[in-house]
Amino acid sequence: MTPAEAALAARPAMFGDYPVRKHDIAGSVVCIVCFLVLAVVNMTMLRRNLARGHKFIPSGAMFGLCMARIITFSMRLAYTTHPTNINISIAANIFLAAGVVILFILNILFSQRVFTSRHPSLAYVGSLFYTVMRAFYISVIVFLIVLIVTTGVYYHTNHTVQQGISQFRKVAMVYFVVSAFLPIPIVAAAYWIPRSEKDETWPVHYAHWIERYSGLYSPDPRRKPSAAEFYAEIPQGETRRPVHVIPPPERGARQVSVALILIAAVILTFATAVRTASSFVVVSLLEKPWYDYRVTMYLCIALAELLVEIMWIVGRVDLKFYIPDNKWDKSASSTxxxxxxxxxxxxxxxxxxxxxxxxxxxxxxxxxxxx
Structure with missing residues (x-):
């Protein structure tokens, strides 16, 4: 074995490989520019919608992902130019793991809104389904914190502690694979479970003033109803709490909405599963599998997330998954x-x-x- 091969055999393979100037500087700069453009687009959409009284917080979360990825690949650039700096390496790995969780949560949120629109009697605020989903969002945040903390202390402990930390990281990564896949069974359940009579009669409210769900259309704030007009839509004597839902199928946006969720779930599940595989197989650089190559990291992190964000922007999720504000959620029967x-x-x-x-x-x- 040559000295070079001995050096490779002594270093473990890692997801994304160790950065080198020849490839990672150009790749990181391209990724930074792409996410910067999407950040500008998302912030522009958010501000434009807010100016029209159309508050869609997920646009802000999508902007947050872009900023996290700009930091991620900036850290990758710094790691490329300072390969022996362990702190930069830790920061790069932390941001690499953290950003995509935003897309998991958003896609689950969109699927929850589809389920709620189909079954308002099962998913109203305070129902078991609603409570379980809130608990799941919290659990994702908890596992993200676990992953960040374990990544930060991994390189500063002895071998025995590293083995224990590695198990925590594996559990967190598997949980993220489940999170990426979860929108598929939620949407399937929404259409597999037959609508009951309660679902048909439950008081619901959607943004009926939105005229289109594609292109460059922006809602007209003058068409938003007042509180009195909102309650006029609810039958007299109705005591059940109204459910705010996304547009019904006859508005022509539901089928595309479901497709946006399912395609994003497939992309994110595959990308996360590939990254998770690298944490379960520890080999040397001489035996490096395909999912530890540099190009795989750029495809599964940068390209996958860019595709999902672009698809959501072009598909106008800010219109298709918008639900009216909850500021009118007072009892309609109160006198x-x-x-x-x-x-x-x-x-x-x-x-x-x-x-x-x-x-x-x-x-x-x-x-x-x-x-």
Missing amino acids: DSDKDGVMDLEVDGETEVELDGARRAGDAGALEKQL
Whole structure:
């Protein structure tokens, strides 16, 4: 065995391989530019929607992923130019693991909204399904923290502790594979479970003022209903809490919405499974498997996430998976604040009674001017 081969045999293979100037500088710069462009697009969409009263927080999360990946590949660049700096290596691996979790959570959230729209009687706020999903989101965050902490201390402990930490990391990675795949069974259950009579009659509310779900369309804020108009859509005497849902199938957006979820789930599951495989097989660089090559890392991390983000942007998830704000979620049957037959509901900090009085005062003032 030559000295070079002996050196390779002494170093363990790792996902993404060890960075080298010849390949990683160019690859990292390209990835930084691509994610920077998507960050600008996501922030532009978020600000434009907010200006029109269309609050879609996942756009901000998608922007956050882009910023995390810019940091990831900036750390990769720094690691390339300082290969012996262990702290830069740790930071690069932490950001490499952390970013994609945002896409897992968003895709699960989108699938949850599909299930809720199909079965509002099973997924209303406070239901078992709703509670389980909230617990699952929390568990993903917990496993992410575990992965970050274990990655940070892995290189600063002895061999025995490293073996224990390695087991925690494997469990976390498997959990992420499950998280990436979970939207598929959720969507399947949404259509496999037959809709009950409760699902058909449960009071639901969707953004019916959105006219289109593609292209460069932006919602018209003037078409949003007031609180009084919102409650006018609910049958009199209804005591069940209304469920905010995504558009129904007849609006022509549901089929594309499901496709966006399923395609993203397949891409993310494959990419995460490949990365997880590298944590279960520890070999030397001489026996390096295909999933530890540098090109695999760029395909499974950068390309996969770019494809999902671009698909979601072009597919206008900000319209297809938008649900109305919950600021109107007060009991429609409450009569404590009824005055003269008008329900006292808040609308942007004022009440319907106050607004009604203001309108009457305005009408009176206009009449006096005419006289």
